[in-house]
Amino acid sequence: MFNSLYFAIPPAPALFAQLLVGLINGAFYAMLSLGLAVIFGLLNIINFAHGAQYMLGAFCAWFLLNALGVGYWAALILAPIAVGIFGIAIEHLLLRHIRGLDHLYGLLLTFGLALIIEGVFRQQFGSSGQPYAIPPELQGGRNLGFMFLPNYRAWVIVASLLVCLGTWFAIERTRLGAYLRAATENPVLVQAFGINVPRMVTLTYGGGAALAALAGVMAAPIYQVSPLMGSNIIITVFAVVVIGGMGSILGAIVSGFVLGLVEGLTKVFYPEASSTVIFVIMAVVLLIKPGGFFGRVG
Amino acid sequence: MKIAAIFGLTASLVLTTAASAQISGDVVKIGVLNDMSGLYADIGGPGSVEAARMAIAVFGGTVDGKKIELISADHQNKPDVGAAIANRWFDNDGVDAIVDVPTSSVALAVQEIARNKKKVFLISGAAASDLTGKACSPTSVHWTYDTVALANGTGGAVVKAGGNTWFFITADYAFGHALERDTTRVVEEHGGKVLGSVRAPLNTSDFSSFLLQAQASKAKIIGLANAGGDTINSIKQAAEFGIVEGGQNLAGLLVFISDIHSLGLQAAHGLQLTEAFYWDQNDATRTWSKRFFDKMNRQPTMVQAGVYGAIMHYLAAIKATGSDDGTTVVKQMKATPVTDFMTKNGKIREDGTLVRDMYLFEVKKPSESKGPWDYYKQISVIPGEEAFKLQGPNQCPLVKG
Numbered sequence: 001m002f003n004s005l006y007f008a009i010p011p012a013p014a015l016f017a018q019l020l021v022g023l024i025n026g027a028f029y030a031m032l033s034l035g036l037a038v039i040f041g042l043l044n045i046i047n048f049a050h051g052a053q054y055m056l057g058a059f060c061a062w063f064l065l066n067a068l069g070v071g072y073w074a075a076l077i078l079a080p081i082a083v084g085i086f087g088i089a090i091e092h093l094l095l096r097h098i099r100g101l102d103h104l105y106g107l108l109l110t111f112g113l114a115l116i117i118e119g120v121f122r123q124q125f126g127s128s129g130q131p132y133a134i135p136p137e138l139q140g141g142r143n144l145g146f147m148f149l150p151n152y153r154a155w156v157i158v159a160s161l162l163v164c165l166g167t168w169f170a171i172e173r174t175r176l177g178a179y180l181r182a183a184t185e186n187p188v189l190v191q192a193f194g195i196n197v198p199r200m201v202t203l204t205y206g207g208g209a210a211l212a213a214l215a216g217v218m219a220a221p222i223y224q225v226s227p228l229m230g231s232n233i234i235i236t237v238f239a240v241v242v243i244g245g246m247g248s249i250l251g252a253i254v255s256g257f258v259l260g261l262v263e264g265l266t267k268v269f270y271p272e273a274s275s276t277v278i279f280v281i282m283a284v285v286l287l288i289k290p291g292g293f294f295g296r297v298g
Numbered sequence: 299m300k301i302a303a304i305f306g307l308t309a310s311l312v313l314t315t316a317a318s319a320q321i322s323g324d325v326v327k328i329g330v331l332n333d334m335s336g337l338y339a340d341i342g343g344p345g346s347v348e349a350a351r352m353a354i355a356v357f358g359g360t361v362d363g364k365k366i367e368l369i370s371a372d373h374q375n376k377p378d379v380g381a382a383i384a385n386r387w388f389d390n391d392g393v394d395a396i397v398d399v400p401t402s403s404v405a406l407a408v409q410e411i412a413r414n415k416k417k418v419f420l421i422s423g424a425a426a427s428d429l430t431g432k433a434c435s436p437t438s439v440h441w442t443y444d445t446v447a448l449a450n451g452t453g454g455a456v457v458k459a460g461g462n463t464w465f466f467i468t469a470d471y472a473f474g475h476a477l478e479r480d481t482t483r484v485v486e487e488h489g490g491k492v493l494g495s496v497r498a499p500l501n502t503s504d505f506s507s508f509l510l511q512a513q514a515s516k517a518k519i520i521g522l523a524n525a526g527g528d529t530i531n532s533i534k535q536a537a538e539f540g541i542v543e544g545g546q547n548l549a550g551l552l553v554f555i556s557d558i559h560s561l562g563l564q565a566a567h568g569l570q571l572t573e574a575f576y577w578d579q580n581d582a583t584r585t586w587s588k589r590f591f592d593k594m595n596r597q598p599t600m601v602q603a604g605v606y607g608a609i610m611h612y613l614a615a616i617k618a619t620g621s622d623d624g625t626t627v628v629k630q631m632k633a634t635p636v637t638d639f640m641t642k643n644g645k646i647r648e649d650g651t652l653v654r655d656m657y658l659f660e661v662k663k664p665s666e667s668k669g670p671w672d673y674y675k676q677i678s679v680i681p682g683e684e685a686f687k688l689q690g691p692n693q694c695p696l697v698k699g
Contacts, residue, residue, distance in 0.1 A: 014514050021506045126596070127339035128530060128560035134538070141540060147510065150538045222538070223503050224530055224560060228337065232503050267507035272470050274507075275499035 013146030015268070022264015023257060024153045027160035028215055030256025032237040033244065034167055035211035041247035042184050042204045045095060046103055048111035050237070051230030052118055053209045056083045057216025058225045059121065062130050072135035072221070079217045080210035087209025091202045099201075114230070121227035129224025156218055163214065164253045171249055180204060239282040244292050251294025321622045322394065327367045328354070328609060329393040331383060331408065332423055334372035337501050337527030338400050340556040342423040345602040346398045348593050353609035361613050362620055369393070373404050375500065380404035384411045394622045395420055395612060398605050402426035402473035409435050416624040420612060422604035425525075425552060426476035427688075430649040434694035437624040438650045439611075439631055442604030443574045445473070447656050447685040448551050449480035451572025455658055455677070456519055456549045457488040464549075465517035466495035467508045467532060469524035474500075477523040477551055483689040493517045498524065505532045509539050518546060525552045530560055537565055554599045558673045563664040566673075570660050572685075575600040575640040576674050579657070582639040597671045600640075607638045644682065649694035653682040 032054060039047045060079035064070035070078065090113065098105045134152045141150035171177040183190045183197045191197045223229055240259050244251030259278050266277040285292060330350050332342040347370045354366045369391065373380035380399065387393035388411065396412060399405040400423025412419035413435035420439050421429060427446045429438065464485050468474040474497070482492050493515045496508050509532070512520045520541065522532050529550055536548055553571040577587035577597045590598045615630035616622050636644035636652060644654035659674035667673060
């Protein structure tokens with residue numbers, strides 16, 4: 001009756017379906033941890049407001065649809081811009097003043113911000129969330145033989161891979177990215193070459209916030225648009241970043257997808273542990289390789 | 299001198315015993331303890347506090363000439379946090395009764411503390427029938443609903459309509475386990491079969507993996523033994539994965555009106571659910587709900603309505619006995635039938651369960667609804683005796699025989 005071992009050894013097609021579902025969740029982890037890694041790598045700030053910015057992205061899409069009649073595709077562009085501007089304002093008004101201080105200050109400040117933003121939304125919208133429909137173009141799904149794959153989830157995998165690779169390319173392979181990385185190593189020297197480092201840092205934070213918002217818009221049709229959606233996912237995403245190596249872009253992307261898979265498999269073999277497995281891995285990684293798998297410093 | 303001392307001592311003893319039959323601390327203090335900010339906050343949360351305030355206002359803020367005070371706290375769905383608050387409230391803050399406490403794991407912890415300290419525990423939000431089963435307490439009343447009523451209500455209706463093979467997606471804590479167990483009993487009693495179950499951690503956001511497992515089981519019915527945000531996500535994602543088109547049906551074993559409001563009728567229509575109360579049932583429910591709506595800008599859930607009813611009955615018992623002693627008051631509550639805006643001739647059983655009529659509703663199609671909150675049509679009334687009928691013997695040690 002309570003036999004969870006019933007599915008102990010699922011047939012291969014079922015397992016394949018579970019892996020695919022895990023990969024989709026991994027796509028969200030990757031997109032969110034990517035933004036965190038960019039912000040930490042270039043600003044040295046542990047951005048606890050990332051979950052709130054993800055939630056703001058989803059709510060932006062909801063507002064656009066319900067108040068202005070603007071659909072999903074436009075929201076994919078507009079919501080990240082709006083939240084990006086909000087991020088720039090936060091960097092300019094608040095974070096700038098604690099630059100150079102201990103990490104703890106940035107963490108506390110952004111954590112406080114996240115609590116305030118989420119509190120305001122909870123007061124206004126309650127905790128159960130608002131519905132957001134899947135855009136008509138992506139409704140339905142196709143039968144892959146081993147599973148029914150909703151079109152929207154297929155889109156999520158493709159889009160997030162593009163976003164992740166694009167961001168990685170921009171930072172690791174372009175001139176702008178080179179400036180950014182140089183500014184992290186030695187801001188004074190880079191400034192001496194005539195590059196406006198403070199502005200670049202502000203824009204980077206805005207970019208990180210926009211990435212979170214983009215993930216939020218993509219999550220809106222799958223989960224409820226809820227004030228709690230950010231705090232539900234952010235802790236897991238932090239674990240993903242730690243496992244990948246703080247500040248490593250590639251590490252964030254790879255560990256995001258891999259941990260999505262691991263969590264997916266746990267949901268089949270031992271579902272009770274599916275909410276803890278990532279933290280167990282994090283603890284093990286910290287013991288064996290404190291800098292994370294792709295970390296630059298040990 | 300000596301004699302005077304003895305007299306003095308006796309007099310003071312008499313005085314203290316007399317005092318203990320009265321109202322302690324010259325104040326009746328009620329504490330609403332629930333999830334104020336998490337996935338169950340819309341079910342009870344600040345709305346339960348408002349409902350408590352409304353009940354106290356009916357009494358004009360005093361009972362038997364003593365002031366009624368109200369406090370509240372957030373237990374964050376964590377049994378350790380809830381237990382710490384309950385201990386502090388009873389020991390330091392002079393709280394006489396704790397009310398609501400959704401999340402059965404927290405409620406079980408709080409009930410242990412209330413029993414040991416002989417304080418009143420009025421349960422509205424928690425569902426696990428264990429609260430009046432193995433773990434029952436002489437100072438508790440399980441007011442609004444429990445997992446037995448949900449199993450007999452929705453579970454019974456679904457299995458009678460031909461849904462005879464089940465797979466459960468169960469919230470992995472006391473409540474989910476109790477709901478799965480009680481529903482399994484009802485399903486099997488009607489000749490149905492449970493093919494399997496999967497335990498999902500509380501507050502899971504992605505249910506697709508569990509839904510695929512349910513799909514693979516080929517069960518006709520996927521029973522959702524979860525609540526609040528978990529139920530919302532399960533239903534929403536089941537639609538995405540074409541569960542219903544694939545020939546399986548969902549049975550939401552515990553669904554609140556706040557969940558339907560959040561899901562929207564497009565996603566939720568056709569669901570059957572069991573509740574103790576719906577705002578639009580009759581004039582009495584509409585009148586009360588309007589008062590609530592004016593304060594909260596939402597229609598009340600059955601949990602919030604139950605908090606109001608429970609406190610009204612509690613204060614009436616204090617008035618009748620002139621005491622706020624836990625055992626005395628609950629004895630009086632049990633001796634008095636319950637009739638209020640949402641309850642017709644309810645009776646509190648010896649194990650603490652309030653046996654009340656429950657209602658089976660179906661969620662309206664978008665075309666049938668006149669606007670926000672017009673969500674349910676009533677299918678049937680489940681008489682209290684039937685709704686709260688236990689399968690097997692009563693496990694509560696308080697019940698003799």
